Amino acid sequence: MAVHLSADIRAPAAMPPRYLFGPLADFLMLGGSAFLILPALYFVPLRYEGLVAATMLFLAYLINYPHFAHSYQLFYRHFGRKLRGDGYDRNLQIRYIVAGIVVPLLMGAFFAYGSITANARLLGNATNAMFFFVGWHYVKQGYGMLMVDAVLKRRFFTDPDKKILLINSYAVWLFAWLQTNTAVRQGKYLGLEYYTFATPCMAQRDCAVGRGRFHGRHCRDADQSLEQEWRQPAV
Numbered sequence: 539m540a541v542h543l544s545a546d547i548r549a550p551a552a553m554p555p556r557y558l559f560g561p562l563a564d565f566l567m568l569g570g571s572a573f574l575i576l577p578a579l580y581f582v583p584l585r586y587e588g589l590v591a592a593t594m595l596f597l598a599y600l601i602n603y604p605h606f607a608h609s610y611q612l613f614y615r616h617f618g619r620k621l622r623g624d625g626y627d628r629n630l631q632i633r634y635i636v637a638g639i640v641v642p643l644l645m646g647a648f649f650a651y652g653s654i655t656a657n658a659r660l661l662g663n664a665t666n667a668m669f670f671f672v673g674w675h676y677v678k679q680g681y682g683m684l685m686v687d688a689v690l691k692r693r694f695f696t697d698p699d700k701k702i703l704l705i706n707s708y709a710v711w712l713f714a715w716l717q718t719n720t721a722v723r724q725g726k727y728l729g730l731e732y733y734t735f736a737t738p739c740m741a742q743r744d745c746a747v748g749r750g751r752f753h754g755r756h757c758r759d760a761d762q763s764l765e766q767e768w769r770q771p772a773v
Contacts, residue, residue: 555691568683613638669718673711681707 557564566574582590617638623631652661681704688694695703 555693557690558687564687568687569680666719670715673715677704677707677711 559567579590617634620626620631620634620638626634648664649661651657652664684703685695
């Protein structure tokens with residue numbers, strides 16, 4: 539068997555990286571723009587705080603709602619085939635049924651009951667639950683975007699890297715939600731009054747990755763105080 543050692547023979551070229559829009563646009567749209575926007579917002583005078591908040595709310599509706607609508611289009615496209623399991627394994631078929639039929643029916647029944655019984659406290663707790671689950675959604679969405687970007691650029695993460703990213707993302711999500719639920723208090727979201735929960739301080743400490751340390755004694759005292767506040771009847 540002849541072995542060719544000629545310099546003219548070269549290894550096949552590696553597949554070049556691909557982009558969704560381009561190297562700079564991908565960097566900015568996958569999170570890099572935060573390094574530019576957040577420092578700029580820090581130096582905005584406080585007298586423009588209302589204008590900035592209104593602009594952010596407008597952009598949130600402008601960007602989020604088309605995103606939500608298209609997500610439903612993708613999910614329910616060829617939904618009959620998904621229900622029959624035509625081209626889908628059994629586990630994925632069940633997940634489509636639960637997510638596409640069972641969960642919407644349960645949510646509809648829940649909100650209908652809350653509205654019919656005029657249970658504002660129940661609907662308010664649902665708002666807080668929404669904040670909880672939307673954080674989980676953002677963690678999975680951000681991780682998925684990172685994985686898609688890695689595949690396009692042919693720069694893959696190892697399994698330990700993926701675990702580190704997921705653990706850190708979940709910890710940041712839980713810590714952010716717990717920080718808004720340190721005590722029972724009332725807030726408003728789109729005109730609906732909602733209530734935060736008195737979560738244990740120990741739970742915040744466990745999720746405070748890179749956010750400083752909580753002393754155990756301080757947490758125990760805070761937990762006892764929150765428990766007493768939670769047991770008080772709502773006004």
